[in-house]
Amino acid sequence: MTAEQEIDFSKTYDAVIVGSGAAGGMAAHVLTSHGMKVLLLEAGKKLNIEQELRSMEWPYDNANRGSLPPDSHSLNFNEYTIRRPPYGPGFEKAKNLYSYIGDSDYTKNIVVKERENPYTGTNYAWVRARCLGGKTNIWGRLALRLSDYDFKAKDRDGYGENWPISYSDIQPYYDKVDLYLGITGVKENLDYLPDSIFQRPTKLNCAEVTLKQGVQKMGRTLTQYRAGVTSDGLKHNKYRSRCYGRGACERKGGCDIHAAFDSPTGLIYPAMDTGNLTLRPNSTVREVTVDPATGKASGVRFTDSQTMKDYHVKARVVILAASTLESARLMLLSKSRQYPNGIGNSSGHVGHNFCEHVMGPGVAGLAKDRVGKPSTLDDGRPGGFYLTRFRNLKEKHPKFIRGYGFEGGSGSTMFPRSAQAPGFGAAFKDEVRKKQGAFIGMGGFGEVLSRYENYVDLDPVVKDKWGVPALRFHYKFSDNEHKMCEDMKETAKEMFEEAGFEIVHVSDRILTEGWSIHELGTVRMGDDPKKSVLNQFEQSHDVKNLFVVDGSAFVNASCQNPTWTIMSLCWRSCDYLADEMKKGNL
């Protein structure tokens, strides 16, 4: 990889990008390939990724068997339920406090320390990764497209707003992302879940095939996990290997050979090789600055995360890609005479229309015909299966609008589910062994409606370690989500019964808001500047040289996992941006 360059503070960069995750990485890739001189700022460290991602480490070779050291603590469901943020008070004994994802040695250095990064308001499991690549280092890899069932959802059920784009607008960019980053899957020809340009698919194992056949009888579709993983390799990327079906891919923690997409190897290192990218980690951006004469963004002010020194860097275009909530926070922080409510916020919608996916309901079953079978190599696969949406497609559900899908899997895993068997002794040990590959489970991901009343703003008192005002949450699931979750639980159970599994556990517990780590929609796009913040190219209605290219631009959450759509939209917007710059419009 090309060596990092120092920032030249005398220079005006063509663009400064805030955040290096899926969106920031993609913006860096697209803009540098257009020949623009780009500065990429990341608040966190540049991790030594080769040491950090250890997908093939054996638990017994790890000091804590892969777990978090016992002097540290990660928040759990009960704590998120009982306590309200900020998370820190009450956990003084724990040396380090992490979000629920930081519960292993493979994730603790990637997620933030909660005490340094407080937030307030309603209960929310906010998972943040401040490091080069952000959450893409450890993402779940499920890479799905949205369709006009999502982009034009209002036309179908009258709720919310349509997106300012159609599937046909974004489809060429989904294709570009597929080809540039690699994705595995099987074509299903579903109009509500369009196919990607897939590389060689992973395969289902036996219990998964049984479930597929079962749900087929009910007119539903189970398909191989559509993973943002290259199974055939990528000739144009020397940093990533193809997937060899090895490793403990079930455990949280990234892919050491980068077969699974992550922003550093997939996007940022190649962008640095163009010679057009300057990368600066440890740069906590606190404000988008404004040229008082023109009202345009002039650059960003940031604090060195370690030395605490303040800097200002100039750029022709400012691109926010700091994540749905951090980008909204930055806009609200950027108050000036021209923009007293925060930059780009004349609509008052910044921070609002906050949405995501609701999780919790699901089912676990035992495939009795798999009991006692020799163990198989299942968890080197990037994923098991995806059971696609079936609600509110043709027929209207009487109790709720929109839909949900299920992620699931079966087979042998490093620490098998069968080890949760009750009892002890010889019979227990025998049971764990015999049932180790026989369990199958799945959990739902449902659309949380985008509602103006669900929002974040700045806390008037609490600040983070860098003195930046914390976000305050005003966010709750609504009746639609609760009714959807009821249905999720029922349909999960009925499908497992149809497949002939012995039902082991049915979960009707709704996980804490935020659990899906799919927060979306705080800076939404739209054609009407009174009801939206960005236009269809993720460009601020108010400030022409300000773009917000992460999940915050989403108009609704759909029920599909957002990463592939974030990157496809970002690519489209950055193509437009480069074109506008050439035309002198920015």
Added chain:
Amino acid sequence: MPSEKPTGNSTEDAVRNAPENPLSGVDLRQDRRQWLKTSATMIGASLLPATAIAGETAPQAEAKPAAAAASEGKSAARFFTPAQHALVEELTETIIPEDSHSGGAKAAKVADTIDQYLRETYDESDKAVWREGLRLIDLMSQHYNGKTFVNASPEERVAMLTVLSENSQLTELTEVKFFNSLKELTVGCYYTSKIGIHDDLQYKGNRVIQEYVGCDDQDAAKA
């Protein structure tokens, strides 16, 4: 410890695990009054001194084993005294015993891993539960079997732990809380050990393959 946590024990399964258990169905709440009453005079109590329960760090846990460890030329202080360690070895082996297929918890050095966990944990209440739990185990063993747990036969050990397993919902009792933690840590440590992963489960992952076999063949799914 390991991120997967065992959930819920059902009485039905516990009974099935020990079908001829002579202690099955005893009233733990009733019986414990007796063995707690005798605790002051019992040998068990002197063998495993009653240490601080609620949050107090027991100096013996740090000092005494440090001396013992030093004499063996080992480094860090242990959480368990040598006597406690011996007891934990037998307890964990009762949870996951050696069988014709693979070694058990003792062979997998589960007691050592639990020791490390307890030594490093920030949670004093976990430590206190373990100290007090080990003491109560021997009081219980004296009550039901007339001897310490270490001196009891394998059958007697199973019978006694079944009493705790059957009552695993009575988590307000320290001995039950202890048993639940013992099981969770034993299972977590065993199935992350070499013996657990390779010998027992014969885990096939963590190796390079050219092609995942899978089960796309519809006939194979039924076979």
